[in-house]
Amino acid sequence: xxxxxxxxxxxxxxxxxxxxxxxxxxxxxxxxxxxxxxxxxxxxxxxxxxxxxxxxxxxxxxxxxxxxxxxxxxxxxxxxxxxxxxxxxxxxxxxxxxxxxxxxxxxxxxxxxxxxxxxxxxxxxxxxxxxxxxxxxxxxxxxxxxxxxxxxxxxxxxxxxxxxxxxxxxxxxxxxxxxxxxxxxxxxxxxxxxxxxxxxxxxxxxxxxxxxxxxxxxxxxxxxxxxxxxxxxxxxxxxxxxxxxxxxxxxxxxxxxxxxxxxxxxxxxxxxxxxxxxxxxxxxxxxxxxxxxxxxxxxxxxxxxxxxxxxxxxxxxxxxxxxxxxxxxxxxxxxxxxxxxxxxxxxxxxxxxxxxxxxxxxxxxxxxxxxxxxxxxxxxxxxxxxxxxxxxxxxxxxxxxxxxxxxxxxxxxxxxxxxxxxxxxxxxxxxxxxxxxxxxxxxxxxxxxxxxxxxxxxxxxxxxxxxxxxxxxxxxxxxxxxx
Amino acid sequence: xxxxxxxxxxxxxxxxxxxxxxxxxxxxxxxxxxxxxxxxxxxxxxxxxxxxxxxxxxxxxxxxxxxxxxxxxxxxxxxxxxxxxxxxxxxxxxxxxxxxxxxxxxxxxxxxxxxxxxxxxxxxxxxxxxxxxxxxxxxxxxxxxxxxxxxxxxxxxxxxxxxxxxxxxxxxxxxxxxxxxxxxxxxxxxxxxxxxxxxxxxxxxxxxxxxxxxxxxxxxxxxxxxxxxxxxxxxxxxxxxxxxxxxxxxxxxxxxxxxxxxxxxxxxxxxxxxxxxxxxxxxxxxxxxxxxxxxxxxxxxxxxxxxxxxxxxxxxxxxxxxxxxxxxxxxxxxxxxxxxxxxxxxxxxxxxxxxxxxxxxxxxxxxxxxxxxxxxxxxxxxxxxxxxxxxxxxxxxxxxxxxxxxxxxxxxxxxxxxxxxxxxxxxxxxxxxxxxxxxxxxxxxxxxxxxxxxxxxxxxxxxxxxxxxxxxxxxxxxxxxxx
Numbered sequence: 001x002x003x004x005x006x007x008x009x010x011x012x013x014x015x016x017x018x019x020x021x022x023x024x025x026x027x028x029x030x031x032x033x034x035x036x037x038x039x040x041x042x043x044x045x046x047x048x049x050x051x052x053x054x055x056x057x058x059x060x061x062x063x064x065x066x067x068x069x070x071x072x073x074x075x076x077x078x079x080x081x082x083x084x085x086x087x088x089x090x091x092x093x094x095x096x097x098x099x100x101x102x103x104x105x106x107x108x109x110x111x112x113x114x115x116x117x118x119x120x121x122x123x124x125x126x127x128x129x130x131x132x133x134x135x136x137x138x139x140x141x142x143x144x145x146x147x148x149x150x151x152x153x154x155x156x157x158x159x160x161x162x163x164x165x166x167x168x169x170x171x172x173x174x175x176x177x178x179x180x181x182x183x184x185x186x187x188x189x190x191x192x193x194x195x196x197x198x199x200x201x202x203x204x205x206x207x208x209x210x211x212x213x214x215x216x217x218x219x220x221x222x223x224x225x226x227x228x229x230x231x232x233x234x235x236x237x238x239x240x241x242x243x244x245x246x247x248x249x250x251x252x253x254x255x256x257x258x259x260x261x262x263x264x265x266x267x268x269x270x271x272x273x274x275x276x277x278x279x280x281x282x283x284x285x286x287x288x289x290x291x292x293x294x295x296x297x298x299x300x301x302x303x304x305x306x307x308x309x310x311x312x313x314x315x316x317x318x319x320x321x322x323x324x325x326x327x328x329x330x331x332x333x334x335x336x337x338x339x340x341x342x343x344x345x346x347x348x349x350x351x352x353x354x355x356x357x358x359x360x361x362x363x364x365x366x367x368x369x370x371x372x373x374x375x376x377x378x379x380x381x382x383x384x385x386x387x388x389x390x391x392x393x394x395x396x397x398x399x400x401x402x403x404x405x406x407x408x409x410x411x412x413x414x415x416x417x418x419x420x421x422x423x424x425x426x427x428x429x430x431x432x433x434x435x436x437x438x439x440x441x442x443x444x445x446x447x448x449x450x451x452x453x454x455x456x457x458x459x460x461x462x463x464x465x466x467x468x469x470x471x472x473x474x475x476x477x478x479x480x481x482x483x
Numbered sequence: 484x485x486x487x488x489x490x491x492x493x494x495x496x497x498x499x500x501x502x503x504x505x506x507x508x509x510x511x512x513x514x515x516x517x518x519x520x521x522x523x524x525x526x527x528x529x530x531x532x533x534x535x536x537x538x539x540x541x542x543x544x545x546x547x548x549x550x551x552x553x554x555x556x557x558x559x560x561x562x563x564x565x566x567x568x569x570x571x572x573x574x575x576x577x578x579x580x581x582x583x584x585x586x587x588x589x590x591x592x593x594x595x596x597x598x599x600x601x602x603x604x605x606x607x608x609x610x611x612x613x614x615x616x617x618x619x620x621x622x623x624x625x626x627x628x629x630x631x632x633x634x635x636x637x638x639x640x641x642x643x644x645x646x647x648x649x650x651x652x653x654x655x656x657x658x659x660x661x662x663x664x665x666x667x668x669x670x671x672x673x674x675x676x677x678x679x680x681x682x683x684x685x686x687x688x689x690x691x692x693x694x695x696x697x698x699x700x701x702x703x704x705x706x707x708x709x710x711x712x713x714x715x716x717x718x719x720x721x722x723x724x725x726x727x728x729x730x731x732x733x734x735x736x737x738x739x740x741x742x743x744x745x746x747x748x749x750x751x752x753x754x755x756x757x758x759x760x761x762x763x764x765x766x767x768x769x770x771x772x773x774x775x776x777x778x779x780x781x782x783x784x785x786x787x788x789x790x791x792x793x794x795x796x797x798x799x800x801x802x803x804x805x806x807x808x809x810x811x812x813x814x815x816x817x818x819x820x821x822x823x824x825x826x827x828x829x830x831x832x833x834x835x836x837x838x839x840x841x842x843x844x845x846x847x848x849x850x851x852x853x854x855x856x857x858x859x860x861x862x863x864x865x866x867x868x869x870x871x872x873x874x875x876x877x878x879x880x881x882x883x884x885x886x887x888x889x890x891x892x893x894x895x896x897x898x899x900x901x902x903x904x905x906x907x908x909x910x911x912x913x914x915x916x917x918x919x920x921x922x923x924x925x926x927x928x929x930x931x932x933x934x935x936x937x938x939x940x941x942x943x944x945x946x947x948x949x950x951x952x953x954x955x956x957x958x959x960x961x962x963x964x965x966x
């Protein structure tokens with residue numbers, strides 16, 4: 001047993017314990033120690049064999065099971081700088097690398113994205129056995145280190161903490177890694193929330209398919225069947241009809257599409273916005289576009305180190321954007337494509353290759369990886385899309401693109417129940433099935449527009465990754481359901 | 484046609500329009516006007532019949548379809564104070580009430596939770612027909628009002644804006660309510676995010692039931708079957724194993740329980756936290772408990788008006804809490820229940836009536852509606868719960884209660900893969916099915932604990948509501964799937 005409970009302080013109140021309790025505790029401790037011995041057998045044997053003068057200063061900690069309360073102060077690796085020179089600190093981190101070299105062992109301890117070099121060298125307080133123990137710890141194990149902070153003469157380029165190293169006094173494994181793990185870099189980016197937006201939560205289990213019957217997952221729901229929502233749109237709109245003014249929701253969106261591509265997931269994180277406006281849906285387009293600009297600036301300014309780390313592994317041209325963003329009319333996009341030799345009708349939707357090509361043309365002409373394509377043909381948008389009052393072949397709808405791939409689709413929605421029913425009928429939608437939706441607008445509803453953003457796509461395209469699975473901790477596709 | 488486009492400014496560039504375009508626009512405008520006339524027929528007829536000198540200053544606006552851009556400044560009702568005395572403003576809001584009284588009409592316009600009194604009185608600029616139009620607008624219709632702000636001598640107690648009223652110059656309906664809607668009060672409360680927590684998103688579609696096979700919804704997943712996650716716990720733990728240190732996630736949680744009670748939903752919003760700790764899981768309990776205290780203080784201080792509004796409709800004793808919160812041992816709770824005459828074994832779980840009773844006893848003794856019950860019997864907790872090292876019949880687990888009902892359940896989780904497998908086997912869990920889960924801890928994992936909070940329950944119990952359905956915009960229960 002190498003862990004000295006006494007050295008880290010006795011919790012208040014222990015003095016008051018009954019003999020019986022103390023006896024019981026002693027028994028438990030003996031049991032725990034025995035269990036522990038098994039784990040750190042190698043270390044223990046060495047310590048015993050050599051009558052080790054470092055005994056008790058290293059080894060495997062018993063599994064932390066919240067026995068006694070210990071109020072030890074830990075320093076975060078990121079805070080290990082010259083300011084702490086010659087002070088003694090405790091850190092808890094991962095063994096990033098270690099390398100034995102004669103009577104010493106150099107180790108790098110990592111805590112999240114920060115790392116520090118540690119030296120364990122044979123001395124009158126550090127035994128050979130302790131150095132050997134250090135050398136044998138498996139990489140990625142979680143370790144507790146007590147050490148003195150020392151300023152180094154030469155910058156340590158391999159660590160984030162370049163100006164100091166740690167001279168180890170005590171070293172324990174908290175949770176040992178069984179084998180080597182490939183390093184994963186997980187980047188989480190959160191969108192900027194605009195003033196005045198209220199976050200809402202919308203149901204995922206719904207009674208009717210929200211965007212038509214295709215591509216929807218079916219759920220057994222007690223004695224009936226239900227569906228997984230393909231979009232929170234109808235609920236966002238009801239919130240607007242209930243005077244929430246500006247709402248957003250972040251949550252799971254489901255698509256039962258058997259698309260095994262680099263950019264499709266069956267479950268993804270949607271950031272959906274909906275906003276009442278006064279006179280023109282461009283009021284909303286401007287807010288959404290500005291949100292993107294804020295996201296891009298935030299990523300660039302606050303996550304430069306993380307972005308650099310990713311682009312070291314996946315090199316890519318940095319993401320460019322204009323402020324304010326570029327907004328093109330759909331007709332202008334079609335013109336650009338035609339000039340590039342693409343055959344496309346005025347009321348056709350863009351194919352994925354068309355979108356990619358247009359992205360390249362836009363980038364060449366305007367030097368931006370982000371732009372808005374506005375005024376899509378009415379024929380290619382859902383029934384609830386508001387027609388353009390000046391041209392009934394067009395609609396008040398828009399897509400937004402990053403590196404030539406769609407990341408947001410949105411529109412002004414029809415807020416007049418009679419007109420909505422008329423448009424639904426024209427699209428062959430069964431009015432009975434969308435009655436609750438249409439009824440939501442019968443008590444007055446402000447004009448409104450919005451859109452839905454696929455967050456994994458935004459991350460993928462911002463970083464220029466080749467596959468959306470690289471942006472999700474636990475991606476779901478037609479063939480992947482675990483972990 | 485009563486909407487004067489010219490009066491709100493001509494957008495730039497119109498001058499440059501071709502004759503053809505102008506002709507087309509005129510045609511469209513005529514069409515729109517015709518459509519509009521139908522809607523505001525009564526008003527139009529009156530205006531025509533009387534050769535109305537207020538014509539053009541009132542009526543129904545055409546459906547806002549984002550025709551021309553209009554850059555009119557709107558004032559929010561909440562900003563209507565003495566500061567704006569004698570100024571002319573535009574507001575858009577709901578017609579809350581209206582009351583005709585001889586040659587004048589008093590109306591209250593509401594914008595979200597703010598309201599202002601408006602006066603439409605016959606004068607040399609306001610015709611009798613205009614006052615009549617105002618009197619006939621259906622309640623809850625959305626209206627645009629141009630008016631002069633006037634200071635009043637006597638405080639208007641029925642409105643949030645007590646010191647001013649609006650003398651109406653123009654009045655238009657933007658979206659008319661078809662009939663009366665009962666007023667809904669929707670309160671959204673957001674939890675305080677503690678420093679250092681990273682928000683993650685976890686999959687809802689999973690390949691194996693996360694908390695055992697019971698009460699789980701089945702999804703058709705292409706050619707196979709999947710389940711809806713009953714908890715994001717396993718994923719939170721994987722994030723901890725990947726060194727995220729502190730994570731939280733807010734999202735849908737699914738329970739296929741056929742429980743038709745006041746406190747069960749089949750889909751609810753879970754706020755799940757998980758946190759690595761150094762030595763004792765109480766480090767985590769303290770953080771979670773403090774989050775609750777922050778939530779309670781935030782609600783009390785920032786949402787006093789909203790809480791008062793709800794308690795006017797649903798009277799209840801205000802919610803009480805201690806800072807720091809009360810933490811009782813399970814054994815102490817059992818003792819209190821026994822003293823109150825309840826028969827309960829040391830290793831029994833609490834029944835719902837027991838919980839309610841204990842809540843009342845705690846309230847009586849400690850004057851708090853929130854407390855933590857710690858150290859549940861190991862036998863009544865899931866296999867992954869860390870046993871108490873000092874008493875193997877107890878566990879490092881806890882529930883948190885509000886007004887005697889559970890709102891959070893949590894524990895230190897076993898982070899040692901061998902021990903986890905051992906405990907799973909004891910519980911009869913099929914190791915093959917949880918292989919990915921156990922494997923997640925094979926590369927070293929910090930000791931950690933966490934918990935899951937049902938947000939709707941927190942809202943219900945904080946406000947002392949009698950039914951959880953009152954806290955959800957779109958509640959889901961065994962019998963309710965719409966809207």
